[in-house]
Amino acid sequence: MTLLRGTFPVARRVLLSLRGDRRTLALVVFVPAFIIYLISEVFTRPETVAHIMLAVFVFFLTYILTAIGFLRERTAGTLERVLAAPVSRSGLVTGYVIGYGLLATVQSIVLLGSGIYFLNVTFEHGIGLFFLLEFLGAMTALGIGILLSLFAQNEFQAFQFIPLVISPQIILGGTILPVEELPFYLEYPARVMPVTYLVQGMEYVVLGRGEAADLWIALAALGAFTVASLAVASVVVRRAR
Amino acid sequence: MTPGDVGLLINHPTIPHRTAIPPAVHGLPMSGSDVSLSVTDLRREFGAVTALDGVDLDVDGPRIVGVAGPNGAGKTTLIRVVLGLLSPTAGSSSVDGTASLSLGAADRERIGYMPQEDAIYQDLTVRENVDFFARLYRVENRSAAVDRAISFVGLEDRADDRVSDLSGGMIRRTSLACAIVHDPDVLVLDEPTVGLDPKLRATMWEAFRERRDAGALILLSTHYLGEATRCDDVLFLRNGRVLAFDSPDRFLDETGTDDLEDAFLALLERDDGPPAEGDDAEEGVFA
Numbered sequence: 001m002t003l004l005r006g007t008f009p010v011a012r013r014v015l016l017s018l019r020g021d022r023r024t025l026a027l028v029v030f031v032p033a034f035i036i037y038l039i040s041e042v043f044t045r046p047e048t049v050a051h052i053m054l055a056v057f058v059f060f061l062t063y064i065l066t067a068i069g070f071l072r073e074r075t076a077g078t079l080e081r082v083l084a085a086p087v088s089r090s091g092l093v094t095g096y097v098i099g100y101g102l103l104a105t106v107q108s109i110v111l112l113g114s115g116i117y118f119l120n121v122t123f124e125h126g127i128g129l130f131f132l133l134e135f136l137g138a139m140t141a142l143g144i145g146i147l148l149s150l151f152a153q154n155e156f157q158a159f160q161f162i163p164l165v166i167s168p169q170i171i172l173g174g175t176i177l178p179v180e181e182l183p184f185y186l187e188y189p190a191r192v193m194p195v196t197y198l199v200q201g202m203e204y205v206v207l208g209r210g211e212a213a214d215l216w217i218a219l220a221a222l223g224a225f226t227v228a229s230l231a232v233a234s235v236v237v238r239r240a241r
Numbered sequence: 242m243t244p245g246d247v248g249l250l251i252n253h254p255t256i257p258h259r260t261a262i263p264p265a266v267h268g269l270p271m272s273g274s275d276v277s278l279s280v281t282d283l284r285r286e287f288g289a290v291t292a293l294d295g296v297d298l299d300v301d302g303p304r305i306v307g308v309a310g311p312n313g314a315g316k317t318t319l320i321r322v323v324l325g326l327l328s329p330t331a332g333s334s335s336v337d338g339t340a341s342l343s344l345g346a347a348d349r350e351r352i353g354y355m356p357q358e359d360a361i362y363q364d365l366t367v368r369e370n371v372d373f374f375a376r377l378y379r380v381e382n383r384s385a386a387v388d389r390a391i392s393f394v395g396l397e398d399r400a401d402d403r404v405s406d407l408s409g410g411m412i413r414r415t416s417l418a419c420a421i422v423h424d425p426d427v428l429v430l431d432e433p434t435v436g437l438d439p440k441l442r443a444t445m446w447e448a449f450r451e452r453r454d455a456g457a458l459i460l461l462s463t464h465y466l467g468e469a470t471r472c473d474d475v476l477f478l479r480n481g482r483v484l485a486f487d488s489p490d491r492f493l494d495e496t497g498t499d500d501l502e503d504a505f506l507a508l509l510e511r512d513d514g515p516p517a518e519g520d521d522a523e524e525g526v527f528a
Contacts, residue, residue, distance in 0.1 A: 020364030077358035
């Protein structure tokens with residue numbers, strides 16, 4: 001299939017590279033568990049904040065993972081070399097999604113396990129829905145990570161996006177104050193932020209707050225953010241500039 | 242000589258055509274069609290900087306064509322435009338008759354590219370890197386092709402070592418193996434021998450000639466004048482413009498000089514009077 005040409009070699013390459021990259025492996029496997037452990041030590045009733053922590057960290061860590069991973073591909077010159085080969089741009093981006101998507105899945109499992117173990121999280125609406133939500137949150141962060149890395153010239157610039165793009169989401173996305181209680185000029189921006197929907201979904205699945213419709217809206221919004229960011233990324237990764 | 246004359250100078254009868262040598266001799270079978278490369282009145286600007294200014298180049302058949310010139314002459318820009326990785330501001334370029342910007346998957350399968358940067362994966366072994374490109378190009382009998390490419394660059398003993406453990410020269414050779422694993426008809430190499438010791442450079446050149454004799458068209462950039470001597474034709478670029486395009490022997494004849502260094506200086510003088518300071522060719526390397 002020419003539309004996805006290059007997908008599987010690229011996905012395979014992403015995963016093979018990890019074997020030699022212990023720092024990234026640690027970022028995927030140990031760091032999430034460590035962070036959740038630290039949270040469990042400082043909050044007296046961690047179960048009240050657990051769902052927010054799980055939402056925020058899956059987003060944050062996946063963003064770092066993919067933004068830096070894709071940026072490295074560009075700065076090392078391998079991206080241009082791959083683009084000189086018979087691959088399609090959508091195939092290339094899909095390859096990254098599969099490769100990093102598997103990593104994000106592992107990370108989601110680690111966060112889920114740590115949440116249960118350290119934060120005593122229980123799920124009002126089942127662990128399956130929680131995992132689906134966590135996974136979609138990771139995929140959104142993945143799409144945004146790939147997209148934003150295309151606008152960064154080096155790793156420092158990719159990190160400069162964190163205060164600009166990630167922090168407002170973490171502050172406004174229903175984490176500290178419910179979105180409805182924000183002044184209107186902040187509520188509307190918050191409504192177009194993925195973390196808002198991730199937190200909204202988590203509140204339903206973990207705490208049983210809100211209605212089933214809130215969950216479906218959250219799932220649909222996260223799916224849309226993922227597809228949109230990846231579609232834009234496939235267009236931005238042009239062969240010729 | 243003007244760039245427009247260049248078409249007349251190529252196709253030397255002394256260069257064996259691909260059919261003269263059975264592919265099996267090299268163990269690197271080539272596909273049967275002809276190879277060509279054409280650039281017409283190419284111009285590329287980066288903001289206020291004009292990297293290429295009216296470049297013409299026509300190459301037909303298996304040749305080693307060198308693109309020589311000082312840093313910033315436009316060598317890499319020319320290569321990237323030819324590969325369709327950069328769109329020209331004006332003018333056109335094509336590979337095997339297909340416009341560079343329209344090269345499809347089937348066209349790209351015939352092209353090999355070795356960029357100036359290392360452009361291989363540090364966390365993979367030599368074999369994994371070559372295998373990745375073999376998969377991208379959907380090479381048949383992949384493992385045999387990967388072995389062949391690795392032995393072509395003489396890295397059999399280090400095939401399972403991670404790239405981050407290799408020396409600079411070995412990394413360049415791994416990069417070359419990645420560029421040839423799919424047995425391309427058109428090989429584009431950006432400063433392939435930079436940073437290599439003379440012995441290794443000679444080995445690489447043997448490899449290039451071997452591929453040329455098997456029917457490949459090789460376009461390579463260099464800022465070593467001594468290296469340009471080894472090409473079948475040399476395109477001298479300066480400030481994005483073609484200073485001259487000819488075979489090294491004809492350059493020497495034309496300018497009445499003994500080496501390309503002097504020939505280059507003579508060409509500069511002819512172009513615009515005595516050479517500017519930055520154009521001095523010291524010790525065979527462009528300043």
